[in-house]
Amino acid sequence: MNHSLKIAVLVSHARHPVSGRPLRSASDAAALELACSLALPERLTVLCAGSASADDLRDYLGLGAASIEVLAVPAEADVVPALLARLSGFDLVLCGNRSEGQTASGLLPYLLAEGLRMPLIADVLEATLQGRLLTVRQFLPKGMRRRLEMSAPAILAVHPRAPQTRQFAHARAAVGRITQTTGGGHSGNIAASAWQYEPARRPRPFKATVAQSGHSRMLGAIGGDSGARGGEVVKQGNAVAKAQVLLTYLREHRLIDF
Template sequence: MKIAVLVSVGRHPVSGAARYSRNDAAALTMALDLARAQNATVDVLHAGDPSNPALNDYLALGARSVEVLDLSATPGARNDTQNDAAGPLAARLAGYDLILTGTRAEGAFDTGMLPYRVAAALGMPLVGAAVDLSVHDARAQVRQFMPKGLRRRVEVNLPALIAVHPLANVAPKYAYARLREGTVRAVATASAGSPDDHAWSLRPATAKPVRLAAAEKRSGHARMLSATTTESRGGSVVIEGSSVEKAQVILAYLREHQLVDY
């Protein structure tokens, strides 16, 4: 059985530094465990920049090598847009029995559509939000993550593409010795591009504003009563006065509830 794992470059939530994607790391660990049980081979693929140092992290997580489809040399590509990776990946993945990938990348505004586009191009079924996986008799048994702690088991015929949930039942293990032994191989390829490329541009992601909220000081019984009645929850409406006086009222409220420290 031939297994492929699609990996992407993640981003640290605080520093923004490039690193391995936690979703794809879970998919890689799941694929390696399955390969040992099925005596299968695992190929790790990435579409993007082969010089990104974050790809070495996947070597430390167990990949013997990472094959990078270099899309930067695509003729006529714009510098401010990403080349379409779905087409080259689908062409490279033809003939695989099982493809695993994370649910979505960690670039803040990623759509999570790449697994669906690759599966559609290959004409194979897709199972999303997988938390564990087993293969028997050319069929994959997948346990899916569902809202509110629920789980669902589904079966799918191989070949198939499985998108792994971040809460998958795996524990990636990082080893520096494996990083030194593995290799990252760049393969030149071309992307046909998309007719909608001109409508997209790349820029650094910005943090969303955090809404200030005063800490709830009422008892649980009082909160339950307020949820079933229309009584006022306090506060005041300032209509009269100058803008300075209104600003002073707001500042006093923020200081009272310790939402500002000045």
């Protein structure tokens, strides 16, 4: 346990897609459990930006959060400015990769990293602290994992597959506290008045349609044809050259029209 670093955990509330019952976000619950392994729950600052009731956040209290501070931000306002002001001075910020049942864009950790000028590690599975040295195990596709070392301050975006072994306890939920503070968020966009709001839908994958024969699809599935998927790995060149490769791919598959 580290007793010298200031650690904040960001949580959000979600709704069950069928019953509408309030529930916790899997990524945020994993972030809370990871933070509890780095410091005592009483020393953590657990934040929720937006409008959330006690029922919405009860699961996090039952998982071990001693208290949750709700930054009251208007429904149509941007929560990033309020979070940037509140998180100033923290050494570690943990959050889920994305929210559930909401916009789920996954941009919040990156916007906070840019605003706080802190490095970001995405898809975190495990983390340990020795002083200010942070050792992280990162999730990679196809069962791969990567070990990283860095020093605080940092932002950790936790993957939903991170270990979650803490059980909900009604006693913890009963004694946990939820406080409301004014977030002072603002839209930050002059065009916000022209936005149209509608219920969030399940994100649709941005995927190119590739016509292949049955034999090619079989080889691609078993890994017998490395070029069956038509992908390209670009490691050389600057950011502009890499972006041009991506833009060319999108145009060739008619995913964009400019």
